[in-house]
Amino acid sequence: MNDRAPRVRPALDSGRRATIGDVAAAAGVSKATVSRFFNHRERLLSPDIQARVEAAIASLAYSPNPMAQALSRGRSGLIGLIVADITNPYSVAVLRGAEKACQDAGYLVMLFNLGNEGGREREALDALAGYRVDGFILNTLGSGTDVVDAITLHGKPAVLVDRRHAGMQADFVSLDNAGAMALACGHLLDNGYRRMLYITEPERDVSTRRERAAAFKAFCADHAPQASGEVFESEEGDTVGLDEALRRLLEPVAGGTRVAAIAGNAVVTLRVAASMARLKRSFGVEAGFVGFDDPEWASLIGPGLTTIAQPTDELGRSAANCLIERLQGLQQAPRQLLLPGVLKVRGSSRAA
Amino acid sequence: MNDRAPRVRPALDSGRRATIGDVAAAAGVSKATVSRFFNHRERLLSPDIQARVEAAIASLAYSPNPMAQALSRGRSGLIGLIVADITNPYSVAVLRGAEKACQDAGYLVMLFNLGNEGGREREALDALAGYRVDGFILNTLGSGTDVVDAITLHGKPAVLVDRRHAGMQADFVSLDNAGAMALACGHLLDNGYRRMLYITEPERDVSTRRERAAAFKAFCADHAPQASGEVFESEEGDTVGLDEALRRLLEPVAGGTRVAAIAGNAVVTLRVAASMARLKRSFGVEAGFVGFDDPEWASLIGPGLTTIAQPTDELGRSAANCLIERLQGLQQAPRQLLLPGVLKVRGSSRAA
DNA sequence: TTGTATGCGTTATCAT
DNA sequence: ATGATAACGCATACAA
Secondary structure: OOOOOOOOOOOOOOOOOOOHHHHHHHHOOOHHHHHHHHHOOOOOOOHHHHHHHHHHHHHHOOOOOHHHHHHHHOOOOEEEEEEOOOOOHHHHHHHHHHHHHHHHOOOEEEEEEOOOOHHHHHHHHHHHHHOOOOEEEEEOOOOOOHHHHHHHHHOOOEEEEOOOOOOOOOEEEEEOHHHHHHHHHHHHHHOOEEEEEEEEOOOOOOHHHHHHHHHHHHHHHHOOOOOEEEEEEOOOOOHHHHHHHHHHHHOOOOOOOEEEEEEOOHHHHHHHHHHHHHHOOOEOOOEEEEEEOOOOOHHHOOOOOEEEEOOHHHHHHHHHHHHHHHHOOOOOOOOEEEEOOEEEOOHHHOOO | OOOOOOOOOOOOOOOOOOOHHHHHHHHOOOHHHHHHHHHOOOOOOOHHHHHHHHHHHHHHOOOOOHHHHHHHHOOOOEEEEEEOOOOOHHHHHHHHHHHHHHHHOOOEEEEEEOOOOHHHHHHHHHHHHHOOOOEEEEEOOOOOOHHHHHHHHHOOOEEEEOOOOOOOOOEEEEEOHHHHHHHHHHHHHHOOEEEEEEEEOOOOOOHHHHHHHHHHHHHHHHOOOOOEEEEEEOOOOOHHHHHHHHHHHHOOOOOOOEEEEEEOOHHHHHHHHHHHHHHOOOEOOOEEEEEEOOOOOHHHOOOOOEEEEOOHHHHHHHHHHHHHHHHOOOOOOOOEEEEOOEEEOOHHHOOO
16 A cells, blocks of 8 residues: 655656656646557547647657667667678668668667677677667678577577578578679670689688679689689788789780689779789779779779679668568568679770 | 577576566575676675575576666666768768777667758657667757757757857867868978869858868968969769869969869769869879878879878767766866877879 | 556665 | 665556
8 A cells, every 4th residue: 555645756847858647647647548649549549638648748848768668568669780890881881771771660770880890799689689679680790600599599580681690590681692793704704804813801701702702613614614713812911912813813824815803892892903003003904803892982993993783772771671571570481682783884894 | 618608598488588586586585686786796795695696697697678777777878879971981980989989888879870861860869869868979960050959958968070060068079170271281382282272062061161161261361372272162963063173273374383172071082083084184193182081992093192081980989988978977168179180191292 | 438557677765 | 785665667458
């Protein structure tokens, strides 16, 4: 029983935000009624009460506290987005699309940036899970089984972007790497380039890197002996190795076979362009070039760099929508969404 | 290596996370004691109880629910970061530094991207305030008084990055625009460039744009008649206007005065470089160039673009730290933190 | 249709 | 030093 005086709410001074109780008092109804105004307005509530509540809400500038809602409902309206490296424009572009779609669907995105530190994957997952995010969008490093464990542990739906995790039951959204590589190689071959060097970041465990390299080798095998190719792994900071690889590519060959380089992503494109500058060679003349990703500066370097543009915005949107469908209860085996790349032809790959 | 977190939580439904109550039960103590274990461990709690609680926590893989903590404590441990355009590498670089500092201080960042839509400022503020963020870091468009209203309304501390708001009582962190502009102009003048064109995005109400343009004019006035300058506002998409402005700059002049362009930020740098390519002219030969911001591709365009690099990471860190000090109760008049830019000399500004 | 009471997971204020 | 228990702001069975 309650033998104590009911606690008196302090007057609504400027610091405090109105609560559902304040609105209820102002409208002369119960808290439940105010709650219903937001959640089941049409189904129940008589017109006059509805009007009173509405007025009270307006006069108090009330809006529900999402934290309290989350606690009560068991879900937060938050989506956790973990990104390997916010510095990577590709990731940002995807993030942008995803955030937009989430907001449109009434979700807010909680971002965690790994800063390329793979070890923090688990930390990020746990922090986000702590805030009871309803689901995850993951564009992470993806080495170990750690993520898989954490996700299955938290039991929340997730969608993977660009980087697969072996053995993880989740939707997957990505560029069609095989198709894109065939597009790049085919274009070069069509324009007379027959010896190709594919330059990639070290594969580590990044699925996209692995897939692109595999597709490159497959293309060369399929088109031998007309086409031939090699792969070079470019470590960050190893300018010497890269310079040497390019120098070998550019060595004159009997028969005057035309040669070309393919860069696995924008980071590598940058390295390769820098290397060519050091070697005082230029693309479009001494060698062909196609790079994955289509940064805004691609057209300004040398004769313009030919690229494979990814539909980044759509990738992000699709990822978000996949997740949202799951949150709405969609039960289905994990899906794969592979979006096509677009070839942007510029000077670096011109025909003889 | 193989001692992973336990996957099974005894006596709990499969999906549910352990709560403080579960831990209390497992340890045979009260919830209050478990709470104390986290919040006042040293001050109170006997060793044996402490050990029991610790064991229970470990066996249940318990971690407190931040939402419930926020509700109870009245503060969320969240910092709201509103950014004008996540696509802008400058913003991202700042965001990165800020996020790092926040995480180090135990805060999580909640990001809201305006996508360059000024009208959504208020929406962002309200959404974030809804989640009871403890404070704001703002890198927004900053036109109206809307933001000022909202912030003072919510009564939470805020720090402004790069963009001031007239009449807003808040800490402000930014590049020292005046100093940086003097650095750029001085460098060009030293290298023999005497007629200068400053190209900027339309000023609108962005303080940084206004300050840089003002500093440019001031420099020219101070160094007349040796130096002279004009300002061109480059609208997005208006390639014709920009081409024309550059063409005029490049017109041969009696006495062979050397001329140079200065770009107000990386976006403009890109436009200017594209325009020069269209005009088939190049920097370092026919004209000098210095651009604000130092994107990674600056050294790869033409002879290398001379730039003013901003200490973006430190800007973000400083902003976060300013805010965190306020959150810890610092009472002080609004501060201004102006960090110096760094001149990166490359081929585009070489002496005759 | 509306109100009452309880629970969500914590913290904090009382007691003991 | 430890335990009850009342908030925190909201949603929702259950009553009326």
